[in-house]
Amino acid sequence: MSKTFYIETYGCQMNAADSEVVAAILEHEGYTRVEEKFEADVILVNTCSVRENAEQRARGRVQGFAEVKKRRPEVLVGVMGCMAERLGEALFEQEKNVNIVVGPDAYMKLPELIERAARGERAINVELSTTETYPGICPSRVDATAASGFVSITRGCDNFCTYCIVPYTRGRERSRPPGSVVNEVLALRAGGCKEVTLLGQNVNSYRWRGEGGATMDFPGLLGVVARAAPDTRVRFATSHPRDMSDNILRAIADHRNICRHVHLPVQSGSNAVLARMNRKYTREAYLDRLRAIREILPGCGLSTDVFVGFSGEREEDHRATLELLEEARFDAAFMFKYSERPGTVAARKLPDDVDEETKGRRLQEVIELQGRLSLESNRAEVGRVAEVLVEGPSRRNEEEARGRTEQNKMVVFPGKGRRAGELARVRVKGCTAATLLGEIEEG
Numbered sequence: 001m002s003k004t005f006y007i008e009t010y011g012c013q014m015n016a017a018d019s020e021v022v023a024a025i026l027e028h029e030g031y032t033r034v035e036e037k038f039e040a041d042v043i044l045v046n047t048c049s050v051r052e053n054a055e056q057r058a059r060g061r062v063q064g065f066a067e068v069k070k071r072r073p074e075v076l077v078g079v080m081g082c083m084a085e086r087l088g089e090a091l092f093e094q095e096k097n098v099n100i101v102v103g104p105d106a107y108m109k110l111p112e113l114i115e116r117a118a119r120g121e122r123a124i125n126v127e128l129s130t131t132e133t134y135p136g137i138c139p140s141r142v143d144a145t146a147a148s149g150f151v152s153i154t155r156g157c158d159n160f161c162t163y164c165i166v167p168y169t170r171g172r173e174r175s176r177p178p179g180s181v182v183n184e185v186l187a188l189r190a191g192g193c194k195e196v197t198l199l200g201q202n203v204n205s206y207r208w209r210g211e212g213g214a215t216m217d218f219p220g221l222l223g224v225v226a227r228a229a230p231d232t233r234v235r236f237a238t239s240h241p242r243d244m245s246d247n248i249l250r251a252i253a254d255h256r257n258i259c260r261h262v263h264l265p266v267q268s269g270s271n272a273v274l275a276r277m278n279r280k281y282t283r284e285a286y287l288d289r290l291r292a293i294r295e296i297l298p299g300c301g302l303s304t305d306v307f308v309g310f311s312g313e314r315e316e317d318h319r320a321t322l323e324l325l326e327e328a329r330f331d332a333a334f335m336f337k338y339s340e341r342p343g344t345v346a347a348r349k350l351p352d353d354v355d356e357e358t359k360g361r362r363l364q365e366v367i368e369l370q371g372r373l374s375l376e377s378n379r380a381e382v383g384r385v386a387e388v389l390v391e392g393p394s395r396r397n398e399e400e401a402r403g404r405t406e407q408n409k410m411v412v413f414p415g416k417g418r419r420a421g422e423l424a425r426v427r428v429k430g431c432t433a434a435t436l437l438g439e440i441e442e443g
């Protein structure tokens with residue numbers, strides 16, 4: 001009988017993509033994936049370290065597997081991803097259920113680690129690599145019927161924003177060969193995907209150096225992918241404002257199948273705070289990029305990440321963030337409270353000096369403001385017809401379908417048999433701050 005594994009994924013889209021790489025590696029070794037943890041010989045948790053509460057959630061899950069271990073003492077529990085990288089050996093001490101610890105660059109070693117753990121050893125590999133991109137692995141899709149798939153194009157990050165753990169957990173930035181990116185896109189398309197998202201911590205700085213001095217940058221890769229799969233929607237995330245060049249925007253404009261949506265994390269609207277974050281742009285430079293996006297890509301969807309309460313954030317810095325949100329008019333935003341991460345430059349040099357109550361109040365103000373702006377952005381869609389890629393039934397009502405517009409807005413509508421992967425023309429009839437509500441436009 002073949003061995004089985006069960007995998008749970010937390011954190012960003014990169015982690016979702018990595019879980020599919022790990023699944024492919026294990027399946028190649030003869031393992032079978034199961035959906036039920038009680039049926040698994042190996043349980044894996046792909047973890048995130050970006051904020052303290054992400055780590056707490058992962059710990060809760062790992063502790064919960066005690067239940068499985070009680071029933072099946074031979075089951076092995078592995079922690080993979082950013083938290084494995086950050087905590088290493090310490091995880092064995094802190095979490096009694098853990099048998100395997102494997103970092104983001106060591107997944108090729110996972111079959112060997114599982115064997116060692118099965119012999120009762122503590123199996124760990126958290127070596128970071130400057131070259132590993134898993135070029136030969138064709139990821140095994142967790143949801144084989146999904147309309148949308150992920151393809152990582154870069155790994156790691158060299159930006160060293162002072163608050164961020166990622167350069168330490170995912171190591172140096174490196175780009176995957178264009179051929180391997182295109183092969184994955186084509187494999188997803190052959191498997192029924194109608195949309196691919198090119199992933200990296202900072203996709204804009206994609207740069208492949210081939211033999212004989214040939215290079216390919218991100219606009220080049222966008223063109224190659226868009227032409228290789230002209231009937232597939234192409235998305236990408238995440239972009240860094242400093243590297244969001246007009247050339248990239250023109251590459252999007254040149255290809256109808258590249259979605260008009262840019263996710264451009266701003267983090268703060270205050271120049272003083274941006275400087276302490278080492279973001280390498282000012283508020284003015286950021287707003288200039290938004291202007292360029294709106295000029296070169298009219299109707300482009302825009303979203304951002306922002307967090308409150310970073311070291312030294314004064315009331316006036318916070319107001320500058322609120323004013324920037326007003327001015328930028330993002331369609332959507334992910335909003336957080338600063339969480340100090342051990343080992344970062346901020347943890348060493350910049351005191352976590354905004355008290356919890358102030359962080360909470362500022363976050364609430366940001367959420368309320370963006371809620372109003374998101375609602376206004378959605379209201380502007382009412383009456384229009386949008387092309388929606390159906391992702392599946394709506395979470396609340398099986399009769400309704402859920403999908404996304406090119407601008408990445410979520411739409412819910414009476415499904416009339418429309419299935420994941422189909423395109424529907426939907427007239428928008430109403431909205432909330434998070435969702436458009438519509439009806440299929442017949443004919």
Ligand code: 5AD
Nearest residue numbers: 163164265305306307336337338339
């Ligand atoms: N605390 C709070 N939010 C953070 N992010 C990254 N690091 C931290 C941190 N230490 C946010 C940023 C980033 C998103 C993925 O998470 O907004 O863009």
Ligand code: SF4
Nearest residue numbers: 011012048049050082
């Ligand atoms: Fe979390 Fe960042 Fe790691 Fe993604 S790369 S899992 S967001 S810490």
